[in-house]
Amino acid sequence: MKAAVATTEAPQGAAVTATDLVRRYGERPALDGVTFAVPAGSTLVVFGPNGAGKSTLLRVLATLLRPHGGSASVLGCDVQRQGWSVRGRIGFLGHDPLLYGDLSARENLDYHARLHGLRDPGRRIAELLAATGLERRAQDRVHTYSRGMVQRLAACRAVLHDPEVLLLDEPRANLDPAAGEQLEPLIGRASGRTRVVTSHDPAGGLAEADLALGLRAGRQELLGAAAAISADDIAALYADTHGMVPA
């Protein structure tokens, strides 16, 4: 596999950095010496087959998991020692929407707004529900929503407090193209936020990336500017593992 341009030094103005990051589950390393730096306003797309460590990386950056070695920082704050400062400045969208099924969309967002100390949550919530086309169902319980609607609402939750950094785990899963477009201003490149995004789509992922990171079995196999990496380089991450390439 081709090693692309390495970006292992933390440059001035890097919004997200990882240095020799290690995280294990028991004896199994989920991340093993991952190092990168993402400049403010840029998008890092993380590729890799299932179990490569993509979600673990996002969870470490989100302060949900502690690193077992190395370090990571978000907006200049160490995620382990200054997690308090990191929370509230990141928006996390993982595989679980982090929403209560027996609460309505508005109640879920209001709950998270209160946890984040928003001063005028009603206005912000109305704005986001309108932007994602959910205002008509805002009073309905979330368990009555389709998966795509839940994902849109989860995106609202992730950006509710106007975070500077977005950590997005396959954010377009369960979304049709129209819904994907709807979320673009909130969580896409157009948001202007610093983003770390995981993807299984080489072409689509590279199209929205400034930087690309390839993981396999927790190890960093590929890192560099997206412009210098081809979809074939990404596909090779999967081919070596499963003997097939993603569609």
Added chain:
Amino acid sequence: MPHHGSPHGDVMRLQTRSPEVAQRNTPSTFGAARAVLQKDLRLERRAPQTLVAMTLFSATTYVIFHFALDRDSVDGQLASGVLWVTMLLAALLGIGRLFVSDRDEGGLEGFLLAPVDRTALLFAKGAALLAFLLALQLVAVPLFALLLLGPTPDAGTWLQLLLVLVLADLGIAVVGTLVAAIAVQTRARDLITSILALPLLVPVMIGASNATAPLLAQAGAEPLPGRWLALLALYSLIFGLLAYAVFDFLVED
């Protein structure tokens, strides 16, 4: 390294962000605890599970005691024992379900992602469990009096019993919240809840049953023994401080 910034990123960002959002208060521990508590009570009101299960369990247990003891009524220490064993087992149901919605629907992670003091969750869950126990006893204690209790307590006795119930419930809520926070991090949650909670709640049961027994004496209510009330208060205080000290470590990775 090339930086492919969005050609119109700043413009779009302004359009998608609300200026008011930047005006955030740092949420207080009390404010966050209130948000979690209100959410929990709303969930229970909307889809009743915990309280209904606790109440049905208590009613069934009283019926079982009625037939198992083969007596029309009980009094004194036996009555106190029946009352508190039933409350303890019903409380286990509540403890076991305290973090269920948060675990199943990712609410715990949602809370951990917020810039709030983790002890807000301890306060909220403790208050929720206390509320469930008090609500349970509003139904279960009169039911106990109706089905099993020999002596008919007067108003003064009911007030003293209320004091014992509140103090004991406080102890159960503090210990129960701590145990539930430990159990939710494990795979064998249901087992861990019972295995940890039962021995830790023995002092509460000793204090509560000994404080209650004189109130339910056949010969008429005797004075409330202050030392058992003190034991209940002290135990709650010690476990409250312990829970406050370790709660962050329990809920975080």
